[in-house]
């Protein structure tokens with residue numbers, strides 16, 4: 001994958017998805033890429049599964065289909081750790097980037113990059129959810145089963161989603177990306193309840209473990225432009241990886257970030273240390289034989305996932321929280337993704353009293 | 368396919384091109400042959416004017432052991448190797464489960480006899496209950512290439528796919544020096560040893576060979592005082608410390624604190640698994656009211672001890 005915009009080798013269009021307006025838009029935007037109309041995506045999927053690197057092979061193809069299940073789901077926050085009451089929208093599945101640690105390698109059974117085009121169903125499901133939750137502020141985002149902007153030049157999702165959410169009162173909508181695919185974002189009017197967020201890491205980890213992603217400096221530069229356009233921005237240090245010189249590595253990124261992007265316009269920064277289901281390890285070993293990130297000291301957490309031994313996590317968090325405070329981010333809301341109360345207390349100095357408390361803390365963009 | 372009676376000496380057993388099973392015991396089959404005779408004749412094929420065995424190695428070897436001079440066989444007339452092999456494969460598929468090494472042999476034969484790789488992945492892997500990916504095929508093909516003494520241990524210890532996969536990633540010399548360590552272990556210990564070795568080696572950029580030839584290891588493995596099982600256990604501990612030094616040292620300090628506290632045998636203090644939670648567990652047992660009272664007094668005394676506060680550093 002090059003670091004420029006993604007174009008698939010071929011587009012497969014499921015016959016029954018052919019007439020959706022979004023299908024037409026994608027086929028127009030994708031340009032002279034070969035396309036094939038198919039009855040059943042399963043055949044294509046089975047074919048790709050005979051490749052040596054199934055996941056890598058799948059990323060070369062785009063599948064246009066319909067979402068038959070639910071578009072919107074509560075974020076599967078790890079049981080027994082403090083969650084942040086987040087909902088995810090599954091419009092696109094999979095992602096053209098290829099991060100070593102990506103959970104999708106373990107999670108997805110369909111290796112193709114998949115776009116669901118039955119948009120009307122999405123709006124209907126969102127209307128129902130927001131009505132049901134009308135007395136609370138819902139945080140919702142698209143970047144869980146893929147990158148929110150990696151396909152935006154093809155789908156123009158950001159335009160549709162921002163225009164839907166800007167009219168809604170009780171919701172904060174987040175686009176989460178590692179790309180600099182911000183052309184559409186810069187074209188649209190900012191909305192106070194829309195946050196454009198970037199996943200960041202140390203320069204070394206970004207270079208070695210986030211294949212196909214723009215450099216951290218480029219991501220931060222994109223964030224500056226989006227912030228100056230009037231959007232709120234967010235940042236996710238997730239996964240934080242314990243690697244040689246990690247302290248210097250994370251401090252350097254935080255310095256660049258807080259020098260470049262107006263911290264008053266940062267809605268939140270989240271921190272989450274590297275954690276993964278044990279079965280992802282074999283996949284990573286197979287696909288990224290040179291990586292060492294899976295050989296650190298991990299323990300099996302309360303949720304069954306492997307995570308760093310607690311003293312390591314605490315050290316990582318305390319330092320990074322300290323760097324953010326030190327380099328000008330004192331007022332930025334910080335939160336942990338999937339951590340225990342003990343870690344909150346020791347690294348952050350306070351513990352949210354349940355999900356609603358955390359939700360209120362993170363809803364500050366709404367004023 | 369013709370059925371005929373064939374003198375055993377006319378079967379050229381040195382030609383093992385179709386053989387997929389190597390490790391088996393003949394006892395039960397001999398018993399059954401003695402009781403009811405050979406009900407299911409083996410398959411043979413004619414190659415270079417000699418009969419070679421296609422399927423039924425166990426049956427033929429049992430007949431030899433019984434001292435029979437001939438046995439009924441089916442002669443496959445098919446000349447193509449792949450088709451001949453498939454006859455044996457499907458005959459077996461219908462009647463029994465294949466072991467991990469037999470699956471490896473089957474796949475390597477399919478490849479050798481020219482079956483299309485994609486067909487092997489999509490058609491044969493599922494038939495063998497293996498998820499159909501090319502990387503699984505490659506793993507099994509590598510298993511089929513392992514040294515026979517290694518294969519014997521894999522079979523004997525009924526090693527899992529993941530353990531064999533790690534094992535096959537080591538060099539032949541590394542595998543050989545690991546055999547005495549693996550022999551006394553059960554499946555879980557074996558997996559732990561192999562995993563720790565692999566991960567230490569990859570993380571620290573040290574060849575497995577070097578870890579296995581360190582003085583510490585050589586001393587343990589060469590000790591005359593230790594039993595094979597004790598050697599394996601000691602090695603496991605050393606590897607664990609190398610793999611997870613911080614966790615191991617925390618466990619050691621916790622245990623040494625407990626030792627200093629001199630708890631009575633019927634009171635146990637434990638941290639949460641991997642020291643992940645902030646609380647501790649106290650276990651005690653008692654048989655009557657008096658014992659319970661004594662334990663409660665002991666616990667109170669314990670909580671008042673200054674050294675006991677040291678436990679909270681492990682939160």
Ligand code: SF4
Nearest residue numbers: 095097098099102146
């Ligand atoms: S950007 Fe996210 S979704 Fe894409 S490969 Fe990396 S971790 Fe996976």
